[in-house]
Amino acid sequence: MSAAALATLPAGLVWRADQLARPAADGIPTGFAALDAELPGGGWPRGALIELFAEAPGIGELALLLPTLRAVPAERWIAWIAPPHLPYAPALAAAGVPLEQLLLLTPASHAERLWSIRQALASGACAMVLAWLARADGAALRRLQLAAEDSATPLYLFRPLAAARQPSPASLRLRLVPGEDMLAVDILKRRGPALGAPLRLAIRQSPEPGPGPSCHALARPDPARIATASVHARGG
């Protein structure tokens, strides 16, 4: 079929690989205009597996999701399945995440993790599902992608960097690399043409340092320990 014949087809019937796909439903805004512009549907896909690859947890992946976490509709859960560390309540509360909607699950085994993810998706009662899986084979990923599609719930799967080489049915795959004050987001796969260069998102990872010790009941004035600290302040 020639390009001209293709152009006559109704929009939405055929997705041309050099254009961003137009999903049926608009995406969930990510809170970062630069990222929204590069995602089909202008945001996180609504019912899809989204893979996020990072070298280690804590490099800025939660900050990337904070705008979405703040905006979840009421009476729906935000499921966190097998997080690698403790989601710290004071920081989450300060960042405006609705803690009463948090559903923190710590399943003991890999099989129970997968089961919990599928349950959370299938219930339709979650606004978003965040899950941390060290390993997942292609069949498991395929099932998760289908479950996410069926329930129209986004599943954010955090995986180690090494897993990025594994083929995957996920509709969106992002690699996150921390930098100076910026998080580099490399779109490995999307429903659209490959992205030339990684996006650099200005994500302030630490909240504005608060009043600090001044309101700390038991704290003392800043001690003069800069000398010790500078020993460790190499490089950077």
Place this chain on the structure above:
Amino acid sequence: MRGVDDPGALAVVEGHPRPRVVAATGAARSRGVAPGSSLAGALAVVPELQLRTRDPALEAATLAELATWAGQFTSCVSLDPPHAIVLEISASLRLFGGAEALARRIATALPQLGLTAALAVAPTPLAANWLARARPGSVVGFAPAWWRRLDPLPVALLAEGGAVSGATLELLHGIGARCLGDAARLPRDGLARRQAGAVSDALARARGELPDPRPWFVPPEHFESRLVLPACVATTEPLLFAARRLVSGLVAWLAARHAGLDRCRLHLEHEAHPETVLEIATGQPGRDEARLVLLAREHLAALALPAPVEALRLTADALIRLAPPSGDLFGDPAAARDGAALLLERLRARLGAGAVHTVHPYPDHRPERAWQAAAPGAHPAPGALCSGARPLWLLHQPRALDSTRALTLLSGPERIESGWWDGADIRRDYYVARAAGAGMWWIFEQLDPPGGWYVHGFFG
């Protein structure tokens, strides 16, 4: 055998010293075991025939359970022992769309209880009983001379429930009355002279010419239903099948009482071992069968059986009155909330209540104590302690800093010194630092004893 899908060749026997078969499964009947044949004869035809002794108490209990279950179709149920129940359905016809539709509905719902029944609909209880026995499936409405439909039925039906004695039945046979129509044509005063007035009375009751009052069945206050498994079971999968039957009965009992519950108990009875009790709790009062079965499934899947199970028992009390759900034109706004509660129950049932929670801030200056686990859905208490920068991830245990790691201190120190009163005393200087290629870290210098540097969280 209600606990299993396909019981195979099985017969119920009664009588001593010469036991006779009183009932047999389809598999047994197709191989020649007929009700009424002697036990020796039946065993000669089917050597591997499984036998059960007839248990009148169990039959009565099953009949009562069935009557309870039938309470979902009409509030007027009466027992017609030994093996029938009568439903007064004239008030329910409109709701269920007519007698045929109601009969179909009952017939399709019964297998969930693990029971089969012969159904018939007639204007009087006695006529319905006779028709169910002789012509199952017939539906007779109020029509002129509807009782003509009773005429071809065998005269032996008159002995049902002891209304007519065996001697009278023999008398009728002796004078050539084979069907009820023949009996009805006999002169009433002639029958009365031969001490057979009961025949005309029974016929008159069946036609509605004499009153036939029946006491209504009152469903029990507490639900308890027991199912004996055909063989000891060591795996949980067959248990679910049996549990489903029990739940089906429980839901019907609740429907009959216009009530719901938020917890029930499933007892697994073992031979020579104390019974295992599973507490099935639903998040909110209801009588949703699918939900209860799901929860039972999760409980059973997580269970390690201490010994083989020989019987199941489902008990419930503490009813909660439920307002009937009103049909809503635009769907149910509470459905999303229900889904959220159901998900929570399922996760708790499978993973254990300790593995499902949320986190709340807690007023303590020590970072590892400034949070607490809470039940999902609970709102955190307002008014957190004012503090400096806090990381989104906290390590469960502070990790000693690798001295080769290049770090840039961005802010700090923040002295945190607290906890002398409970033995978990800390004295630390916290800093926000950037680790090259690994984001922002929350690190501290241990002051007491001095010297160690640790990472305690990631800003994520």
